[in-house]
Amino acid sequence: xxxxxxxxxxxxxxxxxxxxxxxxxxxxxxxxxxxxxxxxxxxxxxxxxxxxxxxxxxxxxxxxxxxxxxxxxxxxxxxxxxxxxxxxxxxxxxxxxxxxxxxxxxxxxxxxxxxxxxxxxxxxxxxxxxxxxxxxxxxxxxxxxxxxxxxxxxxxxxxxxxxxxxxxxxxxxxxxxxxxxxxxxxxxxxxxxxxxxxxxxxxxxxxxxxxxxxxxxxxxxxxxxxxxxxxxxxxxxxxxx
Numbered sequence: 001x002x003x004x005x006x007x008x009x010x011x012x013x014x015x016x017x018x019x020x021x022x023x024x025x026x027x028x029x030x031x032x033x034x035x036x037x038x039x040x041x042x043x044x045x046x047x048x049x050x051x052x053x054x055x056x057x058x059x060x061x062x063x064x065x066x067x068x069x070x071x072x073x074x075x076x077x078x079x080x081x082x083x084x085x086x087x088x089x090x091x092x093x094x095x096x097x098x099x100x101x102x103x104x105x106x107x108x109x110x111x112x113x114x115x116x117x118x119x120x121x122x123x124x125x126x127x128x129x130x131x132x133x134x135x136x137x138x139x140x141x142x143x144x145x146x147x148x149x150x151x152x153x154x155x156x157x158x159x160x161x162x163x164x165x166x167x168x169x170x171x172x173x174x175x176x177x178x179x180x181x182x183x184x185x186x187x188x189x190x191x192x193x194x195x196x197x198x199x200x201x202x203x204x205x206x207x208x209x210x211x212x213x214x215x216x217x218x219x220x221x222x223x224x225x226x227x228x229x230x231x232x233x234x235x236x237x238x239x240x241x
Contacts, residue, residue, distance in 0.1 A: 019108075022038075022056050023105055028102070036087070037057060040061055053121075081142065083138070096168060097134065097135035099132055105128040108123055133146050167211045167229050169229045
């Protein structure tokens with residue numbers, strides 16, 4: 001997709017205007033019809049942001065890592081969404097941390113929004129479309145996800161199950177000074193904690209599984225059966241096909 005002509009002309013100006021980032025989480029890849037649309041802030045008149053007749057809920061959000069590094073690796077952006085209002089909390093609990101859902105970042109200028117000075121739903125940068133690969137943090141303040149390009153995930157199926165290199169089971173959450181196991185699929189309940197990077201920690205609030213085979217070994221040992229839903233060698237298998 002090429003950059004819209006109106007956007008190209010706008011970014012050439014000395015003062016192109018206020019850039020707006022809109023986010024959409026689509027649950028249809030996991031078989032649900034729900035979509036969450038959100039963005040930072042509201043319109044100047046206090047109304048909700050609307051673009052192409054779609055309304056975007058005001059929700060503090062930040063993200064990073066969208067740019068390609070030039071080293072041949074696809075970007076793996078991270079997005080942090082406020083959890084103060086609990087907008088995504090129920091979806092995270094109900095739908096396996098939203099792993100496998102599609103997240104789209106839409107960028108345009110304020111003037112092109114439906115309530116802007118020159119509304120134009122076609123005036124936007126090319127959409128950034130990614131898949132939620134894992135939830136990397138969750139507490140009462142925010143939820144953080146790591147994204148992966150659709151070309152960088154294992155898009156194959158064995159009977160009735162999609163094969164992912166990482167574990168997709170829901171891990172326990174530490175909320176309000178206690179672990180929550182509602183809907184949790186991972187059987188780990190020990191009082192030994194590790195961060196998603198695999199570092200040991202004494203703080204249960206930092207306990208979070210990175211969903212890799214090594215994270216499973218840290219918790220269950222290297223000689224015991226590992227209760228993982230992932231297929232760690234799937235990429236190697238696919239390269240050999």
